[in-house]
Amino acid sequence: MGMAYDASLAVRAGALLLTLMGTILVIKSIRAPVRNFRHTELWILLDRQHGLPENQAQQMIGGVLRDRYMWHAQITAVAALVLWLLAFLLAAIRLPGAE
Numbered sequence: 001m002g003m004a005y006d007a008s009l010a011v012r013a014g015a016l017l018l019t020l021m022g023t024i025l026v027i028k029s030i031r032a033p034v035r036n037f038r039h040t041e042l043w044i045l046l047d048r049q050h051g052l053p054e055n056q057a058q059q060m061i062g063g064v065l066r067d068r069y070m071w072h073a074q075i076t077a078v079a080a081l082v083l084w085l086l087a088f089l090l091a092a093i094r095l096p097g098a099e
Helices: 007-031 041-045 054-094
Strands: none
Touching: 007 054, 041 054
16 A cells, blocks of 8 residues: 555655665766776676776776766656656645645
8 A cells, every 4th residue: 555545645755766766876876987896796797807907997897887877867867857747746736625
């Protein structure tokens, strides 16, 4: 059941959580270029082998992670914006006939 009784509250909660998720993704994208690539999920996917000089590997992997985090943050921001607009619309519809 959760928040099924109050669509406006459910939409606001979703918008808030998406905003939080987007913020975390932006922070991760800022930190990605300087984070040691050996402490990332991508390093595990590469089977701990890359065949590049260390400095180049750090730049390449950090750059790829930064780009992907920002891409996901942008998609999340769009979804959060849609939910915030829907929440304001639901609040505006509710105002004239407030209980």
